Amino acid sequence: MAEPPLAVRRRSRLGAARKRSRPPAGPSAACSPLAVKRASIGGEGTPAQSPCDDSEEDMFGDYSSFCEDDSLLAQALAAEPARPQDAEAAAGVVPESLRLGTAQREQENCSASETAGTRGGDTERGVQTPASDPLGASEELADSLFDELPSSQLLYFAEMCQPSAGSEASAGTEKVDASKCSSSDKIRSASSPCPDSEYKNRSTEFSSDLKSDSCKNTSLKDHLKNALTENAKAPTVKVSKTKQLKEAILSEEICVARKAIGSPSVDIGPFYGLPSKVKDLLRQLRGIETLYEWQHDCLTLECLQQRKNLIYSLPTSGGKTLVAEILILQELLCMQKDVLMILPYVAIVQEKVWGLSSFGIELGFLVEEYAGSKGRFPPIKRRCKKSLYIATIEKGHMLVNSLIETDRIGDLGLVVVDELHMLGEGSRGATLEMTLAKILYTSKSTHIVGMSATLNNVGDLQKFLRAEYYTKNFRPVELKEYIKIRDTIYEVDSKAENGFTFSRLLNFKYSSNLKKADPDHIIALVTEVIPKYSCLIFCPTKKNCENVASMVCKYLNKEFRSHREKEKQDLIKDLKNIGNGSICPVLKQTIPFGVAYHHSGLTNDERKSIEEAYSRGVLCLLACTATLAAGVNLPARRVILRAPYVASDFLKKNQYKQMIGRAGRAGIDNAGESILIVQEKDKHLVQDLVTSPLENCYSNLLPEFTKGMQNLLLSLVGLKIAVTQEEVYDFLCHTLLGVQQQLLSKEKSLSELVKDGLESLIEKGLLRVKIMEKDQNSKITLAITRLGKAAYKGSIDLSYCNLLYKELKKGLEGLVLESSFHLLYLATPYDMVSNCSPDWMIYLRQFTQLSAAEQTVADMVGVPESFIAKKASGQAIRKSVDSASVNRLYLTFILYTLLKETNIWSVSEKFNLSRGYVQNLLNSAASFASCVLHFCEELEEFWVYKALLTELTKHLTYCVKTELIPLMEVAGVLEARANQLYNAGYKTLAHLANANPETLVKTIEHLSRRQAKQIVSSAKMLLTEKAEALQEEVELLLKVPTDIPGTS
Ligand SMILES: Nc1ncnc2c1ncn2[C@@H]1O[C@H](COP(=O)(O)OP(=O)(O)OP(=O)(O)O)[C@@H](O)[C@H]1O
């Protein structure tokens, strides 16, 4: 299923606030706040499971952190002969699962355990240092990690320990032991020892985190060597028996620890349960000093503390994102759970990954991108760090499916949905509804938070999501709404009878020529604000955007050219580079005036450059389509709506509100206004528009019957969420459709719809009926067929999954592997086929350029050479040829040329298409190729496609020279930037992750400090993520199975 790739970008205000020049904290420092447990937020019914979930994968871990204690476990250990693993574990390799237990024990007997911990550490160091740390490197590491903590963090630690006096652990001793177990000990030594059990508890938890992180820094080779040696030494029978005993006792320990977390006596962080470092980061990275009152009220809502679901709604630019982000951080750091954030567009996902990577690096969590063809299913289960998955609607759905399938949905503590009103928008709305319904049905511990500026029937949504509701009419920057009819400007006024009141008369002195060219006074309205301020003009169509931009520039005063002239020239140079020497003639004409258009016809690189220039004020006017309407933070003192239409449809209230909401963004502008240009004939419609409430949000499961309902039914059975008709019906009652069924489905009841849907899936061979005989009673259940499973795993549209199967099967008979041409055909998206109209001359030319082997592909897929030749020469064709195959092959030619030439400009010229169309085709193909790959993974007979499609997907995703791919994997680095970086010597991910942002700014043209820092942060995040994934794999590989025959 394709995701809209709209290149809308969020802009965080960074200009004023400068990030500390101190290098980012290393993993230990980054991890430390993870241990700050939240008492008030993690109230009743909050299982803090994740730490123990991961323990099973930690083969190096053992349970000696409980030693010298009088717990059950300690007794069990006393009865067991000491083994070398114990020593190793005590030396600092403590499994995550044990931290809670440690915390609990230390809370009970703080000073004893501290002393014990120190002693244990010392002993182990005595044993371990010569072999594993001959140079005392780990000690240095802990020192340096501590040094790297930002001052706010140090202050936080110091504050924590302030009331301390008389601890048994002396600063000196602790310092000696710093490398193995005690960065927090070091912290205490930096202030004073801490007697209070609460403080000790918290400090200890920091300590455990740091321990575990310092273990990660031990070389992988050492880990492997130690682990292998220990495995070889350990008699398997013993391991198994003691392990069982320990596990039983351990679970009891964890239970106790969990209760402690739930108890109000556990301290929480100073900033909404988070370390004050978060506050610092918000100031440094976002320029946010204090929270708005509503943000504070919302964050302290009782329902959030009870982990209830929440919907909140505030006007555009109300600051909704920040609340969501703080909730996300609480879940990751305090509750130690993974989080899924669902955003509407690929470009917004990339922007968010880019924006939150710095937080991840500093605070020790992973940020994983799920958009386009990126994302792993199921995601890698991390041992230590928690993950924030940032996903589009489609990828979010696949992710949730994969978590349910692997019984890991409980790992997700929180799901945040931005622009919740998308629930009402076509097949994407249906997908979002399915995702949320599945989470609600399968996981009691995952809570959901949704936000939007444009919600109306909140009651229905609340019922569906079982959520509380918070709303406030707050907008930090006032937005004034105006309407222009002829020469008059009216202000929108809800109290006025017809919705608006007179504001001013326009008295522009237009020549007769200008009047003809600009009858709606766009130029006059624009020049009231530019070039000092920025202005957006929303236009109904792409063509209209280009026309408006050209027209405005034709009549603009020449003085506009001199404003930031050099930077505008640089932008033109930039765009030329992107286009390999070519630049769109419209942009070439408009940019010198500070004007550009913005719509989906631009390539991703072009869009990014134009948005960046506009954000910096180099461009002051963008003529854009609705692609720039949702959730974007761009400067705009004035937003003009060229007409109350999107394409030929009259504007909806929601769309209107989102568009005008781009004006006056907090932190960017201090005032905002919108002007809707209305023709006399539309006056009454516009009156309705401004006076009517926002549209209701309705379920789309029914209108999108195959994409919505049938897909849902298939995956419910496939995931075994519901396997009988009754269970499926029960599930459906819990969807938004279930809530709105009487309104939406007047002809058929919900149970009839379920029955029809299931029957249709059985007919299609995607589901089958199973009769279970049990105690002489037979029960009819449903099971998914192999094809059905492949279809839902690959998110393949059910209307063409049979066709896809047939074509892939046929491909096996004679796959032409001389080039990627044949494979590309199989991965060409079906949903772009219907609106493709081939140019027959180009078709023939392309065909003749194929090699003899490649030409056979055309014949194989049902497009004979004679057909193409006849079409090109205008001859009549007698034999019918399937037009879908013909069109699909034409699209394959475009993709094939793209992969060869890696230049969207030259390809669009060759095929006489807009570069936006070509870019869109490429994005869709990358996404579809990854779907076909998941489809094939489920079908044994297609094993051969797996390797082939993995590579092809990668090529389609980046479509650049191979050497640029590692750089483009970094969120936000597109081809042009990757080229610059590569040429400057940054050739690998490691180069970027370790780059100095200051040097980058100096060596890379047009790269701001903020962008440089974000590139480095994103690269660091990706590198960490990849390294952790490998480590994870190693751990799993070396884990001793508990069920080795003959060992019980
Ligand atoms: N407490 C705050 N202090 C200063 N600026 C803030 C604060 N909270 C948010 N902002 C800034 O306000 C701007 C708008 O915020 P945000 O993007 O969250 O709006 P929104 O409510 O999501 O709007 P929309 O519905 O249009 O997406 C952002 O630039 C953000 O950095």
Ligand SMILES: [Mg+2]
């Ligand atoms: Mg928003």
